Amino acid sequence: MSQQIEACVDEALRTGTLSGLPDQVYIDGRWRDSDSGKKMETLDPGTEKPFARFAAGNAADVDAAVVSSERAFKEVWRKVDPAQRANLLRRAATLVRANEGRLAVAETLDSGKPLAESRIDVDAIARFLDYYGGAADKLQGETIPLGRDFVSYNVLEPVGVTAHILPWNFPMFAMVRGAAPALAAGCTVIVKPAETTPVTALMLMDIFTEAGFPAGVCNVVTGTGQAVGEPLCAHKKVRHVTFTGSVATGSRVMQNAARHITSVTLELGGKSPAVVLADCDLDHAVEDMLEAIYFNAGQVCSAGSRLVIERRIHDEFVEKFAARASALTIGHGLKNPVIGAINSRQQLEKIARIVDDARARGVNVVAGGRCTVDPDSGAGWFFQPTMLDDVRPDDRVVQEEIFGPVLSVQIVDGIEEALSVANGTDYGLAACIYTKDIKKALGLARDIDAGQVTVNQYYAGGIYTPFGGNKLSGFGREKGLEALRNYCRTKNVTVRI
Missing domain, CATH: 3.40.309.10 (Aldehyde Dehydrogenase; Chain A, domain 2)
Structure with a gap:
């Protein structure tokens, strides 16, 4: 293990936690208390003891995050050159690797998984950021041969504000698996972590900020599914929801999204x-x-x-x-x-x-x-x-x-x-x-x-x-180039010459 990981493990074993863990929501490029002002505890499954506190968000926090994300999408992010989006994603990958120790130890404390598995997840999210950084400036449309009297072409456009409802088994992996292709496509992102594993999604916001992502491009609102997840999925300004979890909850996510004809990607488990x-x-x-x-x-x-x-x-x-x-x-x-x-x-x-x-x-x-x-x-x-x-x-x-x-x-x-x-x-x-x-x-x-x-x-x-x-x-697919389809819409333009 690196000295950084050894130091973080030593601190966590001595104190039961890590110092400086975020305990607020992250909206519009800054940390702030939730609307309720209340906190929740997250427990270390290996000891059954609380090791961190986090903000209990609500619908007002969701509204603030959506306003921030929509403004960032319209005024900033979709206007950023794809090559610059690629650079930011790759920079975030570098910072993830530089912070491997804190991220891996925090993930183990929050989820209960062995440290070796948490380190695998840290490596994976860095590779996701690199991979989709490489794809950001390669999202190309196509032309359609209608004959010599027409020019017809398709343009891939970002769908807009996207919501990411995370599972508790792979918190940071699932976050970046969805957020990286969304950001590469030019979408903005609102993340709702599971209430039993909120910590690493919050920690990644400091990394994204240091990497240079503009305010509002990525927001995180913590809290329960009822208080945060449901209003986020049902919000009329959210244009795509990516959800990983149970069949029953996925059905409710789809019902909420259907109110405003919002598209969804659902990964609902298996019996493989x-x-x-x-x-x-x-x-x-x-x-x-x-x-x-x-x-x-x-x-x-x-x-x-x-x-x-x-x-x-x-x-x-x-x-x-x-x-x-x-x-x-x-x-x-x-x-x-x-x-x-x-x-x-x-x-x-x-x-x-x-x-x-x-x-x-x-x-x-x-x-x-x-x-x-x-x-x-x-x-x-x-x-x-x-x-x-x-x-x-x-x-x-x-x-x-x-x-x-x-x-x-x-x-x-x-x-x-x-x-x-x-x-x-x-x-x-x-x-x-x-x-x-x-x-x-x-x-x-x-x-x-x-x-x-x-x-x-x-x-x-x-x-x-x-x-x-x-x-x-x-339904829907994550990972690989196929995942970019979740966050793009096709516009056709046809001109008679």
Whole structure:
């Protein structure tokens, strides 16, 4: 680790927090108290103790942010040369890397994830800023051949003010994943972080300001979904909403946005299958699936939460996987275990309730299955890495998103049944196929109903590949060049010569 990260970790372990964390809303280029004047607490999931306070925003703060963003869009940002937008995004990427220690430690304190995973997120947001900085001056229109008597062309224009409603599992990653392409396209941004993980979104505002972004181009309003999220989604001056979260909340977001015919991008989670065929590299599949389901303690929308495996390798795979899962280290994220904390008591109780109900129904729990604590402190919200074997297709643990470190195993006989089982839920976010047969891989990739399919590596693709879901997993795509479409509208101009 760098000296900066070591110093931040040492401070956080000694004091339970970091000094100088922002505790106000950020509107029109400055920090200010919320309209209510009230504060909320955010807790460290690894200790169950508060480590920071933040502003409890409301609809008045939303209005102020929208006024600021609309003014910045009309008067400043859409007039800035694309090359200059690119420079600002790249400058922000440099500053993110320079502040890796504080950002990573704050993210671990806020979310509960291991420090190594927070550092991965810091690297990812820097690369997002670089990537979309590279795209900002390459958003080109096209001409349409109507014949020699006409000139017809399309122009890509920014949609205007955009709202970004963030999830609690990847706070800064989800913020920059949406904000970077929006800013590259010439839109202004209003961010509403989750109330359990508000800190790093606020910290990034100092970085954006230092990078030189004009006042109002990016605003952050913290608070609850009801007090901030709903009025933001329903505001008539917001022209696009990007939301990541639950199906139920996503439905409400879409209803609120529909009042003013506001476009939306919805990433609503999944119940993603990993199809393990008998001809795969079994040891590789075991190791890769450990990451697929236990990364961020399973609190990943696209986590490989269903193992669809051919019967003839089932016993060997389960034996190896269960042994590896039971040996994974658990603890406070700053001590860099493999498995960090669950983000909130509410989420921990949900996971435990679902697993307990499955056990009561007779589902075979071959690894984990219980709440636990940080072995050093005896505190925190933790759940053992869990494996549920030979689960029926209609069982709750197969059909519902658990959002925790719980893998459900479904046994199949052959590739046709594997396809049917893989498509056997209302979700369609991601999938992975483990096989040495490229024909089988491509055939399954073609027929699996998911927005993203990988082969022989679950989290392949990174920031460059489009990501989003089908069915209840939502619609629209983030990451890659495809994400820029969310924040552009097409204007056609046709001239008769």
